[in-house]
Amino acid sequence: MDARAATRLRVLNCIRTSGTASRTDISAALRLSPATVTFVTSSLIAGGLIEEVTATDAPDSVKRGRPRVALRLAKGDFHITGIKVGRDTMSILVLDFDGTEVTRFEVPLAQPQMEPEALVLAIRDALAAAYAELGSTLENLAGVTIGLAGQIEAESRFVHWSSSLTRRNVDMGPLFVKHLPCPAFVDNDANLVAKAEQLFGEAKGLRNFLVVTVEHGVGLGIVLDGHLYRGERGCGAEFGHIKVALNGATCQCGQHGCLEAYVGSYGLLRRAADVSTSGTFPTVRALVQNAADGNTKAATLLEEAGQMFGLGLSNLINLFDPERIILAGAQHRIGHLHTTTVLEDVRNNVVMVD
Structure with missing residues (x-):
């Protein structure tokens, strides 16, 4: 992850954990310059990830002048999805941007080990089925993270070995781009559990x-x-x-x-x-x-x-x-x-x- 992406993630996480935060709050909490915060938040707003709201906790002196503007995660129709590929089933969890569960969906796997492309196609079909049940389309899917057992380089989306795949040393990135409708990432499932426990558990x-x-x-x-x-x-x-x-x-x-x-x-x-x-x-x-x-x-x-x-x-x-x-x-x-x-x-x- 490059420095710019890391800063975007820090700002986004600051807003997520705060519920709402002003640009001044973000600058102080992360020790970033006001110019950097303005640039990053503008790009996040343009991408539909966050939105501006009028702050309700401003002091009286501020309320008498220009309304204080805060930022929060966007409340639009976009979703993020996590997928756990197990031995016999694939579990799908759809969330909105503030982490509220939208739906859970589980589908059986045709076999415990698949060719890499066959697994990605199965993921695509499972996503389509989940969104059809929601009465929605995959156009509302902003991103998906896939958890697999095995040795995985998450940053490059390279799977050295996984019990879910019939082949070793697979670059999953091109398959995700070819078959999935949104940015997709893959990581070791235990790493994802650890991150979830750190953030929420x-x-x-x-x-x-x-x-x-x-x-x-x-x-x-x-x-x-x-x-x-x-x-x-x-x-x-x-x-x-x-x-x-x-x-x-x-x-x-x-x-x-x-x-x-x-x-x-x-x-x-x-x-x-x-x-x-x-x-x-x-x-x-x-x-x-x-x-x-x-x-x-x-x-x-x-x-x-x-x-x-x-x-x-x-x-x-x-x-x-x-x-x-x-x-x-x-x-x-x-x-x-x-x-x-x-x-x-x-x-x-x-x-x-x-």
Whole structure:
């Protein structure tokens, strides 16, 4: 992101968090010159992102003269959309510019892995279906961000590897331009969860925190000193691929002994095939229920996954010393990963500071 785009983003975020803000307020809050603020806000108004309103909180001395003008996010018909590409479904969330939810939409995926162009076409069709249900058109879509599992350089929209794609090293940018009706961006899904938690959720106000996602695989979003950490290539933080066993279980990345090969849904269910009396457990929920019903082999499997996960968390704490670790995922996928036993294992393996 160049300096001009970064300044636009700072100004836009200042207005978003303030609700309304005058140009003077923005200049003081961001330590930008009045000329810079005027230039940036003019371009944002021209782009339909913000609008001017008459301030209602001006002091009496100001009210007697020229009305004080404030800025807020535009209340027009444009939307922004987030898409999470999962293993079996694609989830779509449509928001207006001030973050108010307009609609949610979910569509099944034809297959868990697709050719890159086929996935982009599926995204286009899902967007069209969502907007048709809204009684609207894609002309009202201002931008879309797509979350994928895998190693992704967000700035260049380059996917080194993703479990959702049949090919490695794919430049998604040209496909987005070819098939989608608006600017489109792609990022690692755990990074997007971390950013959402920082702006709206459990990490609001925190400077150093981690988000661990547990779904089909295991992901990690790292925020250090208030900034998302990406690594030199822009695709660091592959927590699911730290090694927990030499020459261990095969991971979907092609390597062996990765954490997610034991903790992620596919790893659990693959190992569960050896302990089920009926062949395989169809879902993690069924595996958890069997353990609760007294299946000792299923319970042992979940306990082992918890031990490996706890060891991984303690390593993260020793490395990053975070204020908080946020565990994200469906309850039936993560319930066995934050038990009292797992948390005690984490404490026992963390280097304590007196």
